Amino acid sequence: MKRMKHILAAFDLDDTLFHECDYVLSGRRAVARHFARRLGLDESGLLQAMDNCPVRGPEAFDALHKLLAPDGIAIGEIIEVYRSHKPDISLSPEAEDVLSQLQAAGINLALITDGRSIGQRLKFEALGLERFFAPEAVIISEELGADKLRPLPFRTLESLYPDAVQRFYIGDNPAKDFREARKLGWRTVMLADSTQTNIHSRNLHSVPPENRPETVLLSLTDAIPLITRNKVL
Numbered sequence: 348m349k350r351m352k353h354i355l356a357a358f359d360l361d362d363t364l365f366h367e368c369d370y371v372l373s374g375r376r377a378v379a380r381h382f383a384r385r386l387g388l389d390e391s392g393l394l395q396a397m398d399n400c401p402v403r404g405p406e407a408f409d410a411l412h413k414l415l416a417p418d419g420i421a422i423g424e425i426i427e428v429y430r431s432h433k434p435d436i437s438l439s440p441e442a443e444d445v446l447s448q449l450q451a452a453g454i455n456l457a458l459i460t461d462g463r464s465i466g467q468r469l470k471f472e473a474l475g476l477e478r479f480f481a482p483e484a485v486i487i488s489e490e491l492g493a494d495k496l497r498p499l500p501f502r503t504l505e506s507l508y509p510d511a512v513q514r515f516y517i518g519d520n521p522a523k524d525f526r527e528a529r530k531l532g533w534r535t536v537m538l539a540d541s542t543q544t545n546i547h548s549r550n551l552h553s554v555p556p557e558n559r560p561e562t563v564l565l566s567l568t569d570a571i572p573l574i575t576r577n578k579v580l
């Protein structure tokens with residue numbers, strides 16, 4: 348098959364290639380395991396303490412911290428264990444299939460993700476994403492010093508693939524995934540939350556028009572024809 352080198356498909360990571368709620372649960376299990384062993388406490392009790400907590404923000408570990416504070420555990424230690432844990436997550440079969448097919452079709456694959464380097468790198472490793480993404484095509488906001496609400500992540504990939512005649516960004520969060528990509532003339536694709544488990548809202552009415560994606564897909568698999576039908580022979 349003739350290989351096409353003229354299309355760039357950049358993906359978001361969390362809630363695009365895997366379910367972020369799986370990461371949250373994995374992190375909570377790691378935290379419960381760590382402190383149960385260290386302090387000789389019941390692991391399931393520590394896990395339960397986090398059941399009704401928000402998954403993000405300052406209150407995420409408040410309830411657990413109340414239990415552990417008498418043992419001299421600071422909230423910062425809990426957060427550190429969570430952020431540096433080796434996540435028990437995997438690529439969905441659908442994401443695996445989509446990345447494999449696009450790679451086989453000669454599409455340039457890239458990743459733009461916002462977050463801390465340590466956490467995003469640990470997710471990247473756990474998902475085995477080095478099979479699909481070249482090291483230079485992995486853009487993590489903390490490492491770059493700019494998040495997706497600035498043009499730099501997208502500009503960085505444009506300079507890496509100057510011959511790309513079509514560029515796609517595939518993400519899930521209209522609050523920040525599509526605005527800058529659209530301004531730069533990229534095609535923007537949002538995955539609808541079919542399982543209703545996403546961490547961020549995908550309500551398109553809650554964001555200004557310039558934040559909205561060009562295309563909404565019900566399934567990541569639908570990205571294959573969308574991206575490859577435009578390939579330049």
Ligand SMILES: [Mg+2]
Pocket residue numbers: 359360361362363518519520
């Ligand atoms: Mg996301």
